[in-house]
Amino acid sequence: MKIRLRREGLEGLALYIPSLLIILFVVIYPVIYAAYLSLHSYHLVRLSDVHFVGLANYISILKDPDFWASIENGLVFTFGSLIPQTVLGLAIAQLLNHPDLKAKTLWRGLIIMPWLIPTVTAAIIFRWMFNDIYGVLNYILLNLNIIDRPVAWLAHPGWAMFLLILTNIWRGLPLMVTMFLAALQGIPPELHEAATVDGASGLQAYFRVTLPLIAPVVQIAAILRTIWMFNYYDLPWVMTMGGPAGATTTPPIYAYLTTFSGYRLGQGAAITIVLFFILACFSVVYFRLQSQVE
Amino acid sequence: MRRLYVVKKSFLISLALALMIGACAGAVSAEKLTIWSTLTQISRAEMLEKIANDFAAQHPGLEVEIAVMPWGGAMDRIVASILAGNPPDVATVGQGWPQSLAGTGGIVPLDDLVGEIGEDKFLGTSLSVLGSLDGVAYSVPLYVTPHVLTYRKSWLADAGKDIPQTWEDLYDVCKAVTNVKQGRYGFAMPFDMHGGKITWGFLLANGVTILDKNANGEWEVNVNQPAAVETLEFMAKLVRDCAPPGVTTYTTNEVRELVAQGIVMTRLDTPEFYPTVREYQPETLDDFGVIPLPARKRLGSSQGWVGLVAFDTPRQKLAKEFMKFMLEEENLVDYSLSYPYAMFPATQEAYANQRYLEGVPDELKPLIPITPDILDNSSGIAMWTGDNPWAGEIENKLILPNALNNMLTTGMSAEKAIERMETEIRRLMTAQ
Numbered sequence: 001m002k003i004r005l006r007r008e009g010l011e012g013l014a015l016y017i018p019s020l021l022i023i024l025f026v027v028i029y030p031v032i033y034a035a036y037l038s039l040h041s042y043h044l045v046r047l048s049d050v051h052f053v054g055l056a057n058y059i060s061i062l063k064d065p066d067f068w069a070s071i072e073n074g075l076v077f078t079f080g081s082l083i084p085q086t087v088l089g090l091a092i093a094q095l096l097n098h099p100d101l102k103a104k105t106l107w108r109g110l111i112i113m114p115w116l117i118p119t120v121t122a123a124i125i126f127r128w129m130f131n132d133i134y135g136v137l138n139y140i141l142l143n144l145n146i147i148d149r150p151v152a153w154l155a156h157p158g159w160a161m162f163l164l165i166l167t168n169i170w171r172g173l174p175l176m177v178t179m180f181l182a183a184l185q186g187i188p189p190e191l192h193e194a195a196t197v198d199g200a201s202g203l204q205a206y207f208r209v210t211l212p213l214i215a216p217v218v219q220i221a222a223i224l225r226t227i228w229m230f231n232y233y234d235l236p237w238v239m240t241m242g243g244p245a246g247a248t249t250t251p252p253i254y255a256y257l258t259t260f261s262g263y264r265l266g267q268g269a270a271i272t273i274v275l276f277f278i279l280a281c282f283s284v285v286y287f288r289l290q291s292q293v294e
Numbered sequence: 295m296r297r298l299y300v301v302k303k304s305f306l307i308s309l310a311l312a313l314m315i316g317a318c319a320g321a322v323s324a325e326k327l328t329i330w331s332t333l334t335q336i337s338r339a340e341m342l343e344k345i346a347n348d349f350a351a352q353h354p355g356l357e358v359e360i361a362v363m364p365w366g367g368a369m370d371r372i373v374a375s376i377l378a379g380n381p382p383d384v385a386t387v388g389q390g391w392p393q394s395l396a397g398t399g400g401i402v403p404l405d406d407l408v409g410e411i412g413e414d415k416f417l418g419t420s421l422s423v424l425g426s427l428d429g430v431a432y433s434v435p436l437y438v439t440p441h442v443l444t445y446r447k448s449w450l451a452d453a454g455k456d457i458p459q460t461w462e463d464l465y466d467v468c469k470a471v472t473n474v475k476q477g478r479y480g481f482a483m484p485f486d487m488h489g490g491k492i493t494w495g496f497l498l499a500n501g502v503t504i505l506d507k508n509a510n511g512e513w514e515v516n517v518n519q520p521a522a523v524e525t526l527e528f529m530a531k532l533v534r535d536c537a538p539p540g541v542t543t544y545t546t547n548e549v550r551e552l553v554a555q556g557i558v559m560t561r562l563d564t565p566e567f568y569p570t571v572r573e574y575q576p577e578t579l580d581d582f583g584v585i586p587l588p589a590r591k592r593l594g595s596s597q598g599w600v601g602l603v604a605f606d607t608p609r610q611k612l613a614k615e616f617m618k619f620m621l622e623e624e625n626l627v628d629y630s631l632s633y634p635y636a637m638f639p640a641t642q643e644a645y646a647n648q649r650y651l652e653g654v655p656d657e658l659k660p661l662i663p664i665t666p667d668i669l670d671n672s673s674g675i676a677m678w679t680g681d682n683p684w685a686g687e688i689e690n691k692l693i694l695p696n697a698l699n700n701m702l703t704t705g706m707s708a709e710k711a712i713e714r715m716e717t718e719i720r721r722l723m724t725a726q
Contacts, residue, residue, distance in 0.1 A: 045396075060725060132538055154540060244699055246696070267725065
């Protein structure tokens with residue numbers, strides 16, 4: 001019996017090994033290597049002069065006002081997108097889950113469409129829509145006499161961030177709707193029937209029954225979106241390239257520009273380690289919420 | 295038994311055939327020269343392939359493989375290939391790249407090749423500065439392109455203006471032709487990486503060199519000076535009063551298209567807008583003219599430049615032979631004529647070649663006599679006083695166009711923008 005258990009244990013371990021190796025090489029090794037690089041002057045175009053610099057890379061980044069501006073931009077972009085995505089996502093999911101809604105499949109299909117468009121394509125489409133000369137927005141506003149000359153939407157720091165967030169909301173909303181809809185469909189109808197029998201109004205039933213039941217899914221979706229959006233590179237890069245004048249430079253864009261404009265891998269690694277700790281905080285919240293759900 | 299014999303015999307015959315085919319294949323592809331080209335237009339990609347095939351024909355058993363890739367990300371790919379130990383044998387490179395790549399140890403010095411071709415055979419500073427680091431040649435120029443200002447004869451006539459001779463004229467002309475209601479603008483420039491070259495052209499024409507060597511031979515930033523402030527103030531005024539409102543978001547291609555479509559009159563760049571004009575409004579080709587950027591303190595300009603580098607591979611001797619072949623007068627003429635608007639041959643003999651002079655499109659012919667003078671008075675960003683390892687990074691980090699962008703977008707003063715530019719350049723010179 002003992003031998004059999006031991007053999008089963010070894011077999012189990014053998015089954016784990018491939019996954020462990022993958023995690024080791026794809027996750028743990030890169031993190032350790034990035035930490036190592038961040039403590040060195042590792043400049044690809046001066047490979048003969050790689051040397052230990054201690055915390056110099058971190059100090060240089062933390063002293064750089066552009067880094068803090070990118071963190072601020074990242075937070076504005078992330079939470080500016082997340083809150084409307086969550087509120088609108090809940091509202092649309094509720095509508096799509098309404099028992100009297102006709103052609104549900106059609107509506108659900110339509111709502112998922114933005115998610116099917118590649119990010120780069122979506123970014124280019126919106127970039128053109130807001131173009132000062134060819135953009136459809138200016139065309140409409142000029143024809144309605146709301147403006148008397150073309151407006152450079154993406155050349156204005158405030159507007160550029162707002163439109164970037166708007167595009168991101170449009171792009172990310174379907175995912176939120178899908179997750180919330182799945183959660184709503186998991187609520188037993190008897191609970192709503194019981195609430196109705198007890199005299200609860202629609203709003204009361206929503207806030208007292210529906211929302212508490214789907215809250216764990218909403219929290220986890222929100223945390224996951226926060227992590228993704230804080231790390232989102234392609235949409236801001238293609239749409240604004242971090243401009244104008246750095247107004248939409250989010251942390252990934254700052255990291256890219258700092259690292260690859262001069263191939264300073266030491267500095268780049270230090271930025272990623274700092275971002276790693278910021279995102280680790282969000283991850284801790286995520287795992288806590290997930291354990292509550294379980 | 296008989297069956298086993300047949301199986302054995304067929305196995306042995308197959309093995310022998312496989313070995314023979316393998317041996318033959320090995321002999322045929324004994325050497326493969328790999329070229330990475332960032333020149334994507336079909337006409338010049340095809341011409342490069344033809345020249346490569348001609349070279350291969352002179353080397354029996356040699357196979358030449360060309361990989362064409364866009365400029366965006368090409369440098370990252372080259373650096374990654376060097377680190378991974380599998381670089382190509384030859385690659386095309388842009389301004390500042392040879393100096394950066396030289397530091398990786400991945401590309402080889404080309405002084406021997408330059409010695410064979412002749413150091414004085416190249417136009418302007420295309421070899422001595424743009425292709426070198428610390429006086430060692432790491433790249434030979436494939437082509438150069440003058441940066442010129444475009445104008446439309448009919449627009450000038452409508453506004454009653456002459457071709458600009460000074461910066462003040464340039465502003466007056468651009469302002470005079472700007473009519474927002476009609477959707478006409480006098481000037482535009484990109485604010486992507488190319489925007490750095492444009493800003494550099496204006497700075498150089500006003501005597502600002504950005505980097506200088508001090509008495510000890512050490513590099514110093516010297517951008518914080520009244521001429522630099524004056525230049526940025528002039529450019530900001532030109533853009534603010536004469537460019538479309540969204541100009542600070544434009545890329546090079548967008549500006550080129552706006553010029554070709556008759557929305558913008560003037561840009562400072564290569565004459566590469568002509569193919570776009572042919573595409574959109576071929577009837578207006580004769581309406582265009584080009585001039586050098588007027589001098590402020592001196593004649594100065596940015597320029598287009600593309601070179602060839604050879605990597606530290608077992609085939610570096612062959613790579614150098616290919617580069618020499620590519621730069622032979624007739625081959626260089628063929629190659630330059632395959633996309634003449636962007637590529638002016640970098641060697642003097644090809645530039646003076648009769649077939650080249652006759653083959654150049656009519657609209658480029660007025661540029662032929664003045665181009666050598668423009669090139670003699672231009673250089674890559676911050677390379678007027680010599681080759682240095684930071685030029686590429688200054689360009690990649692958009693330090694120059696961002697200074698102007700900050701003035702236009704956030705209302706930053708020119709003094710502050712120049713201070714910021716100085717700090718950023720100093721930081722990258724000292725950063726780990």
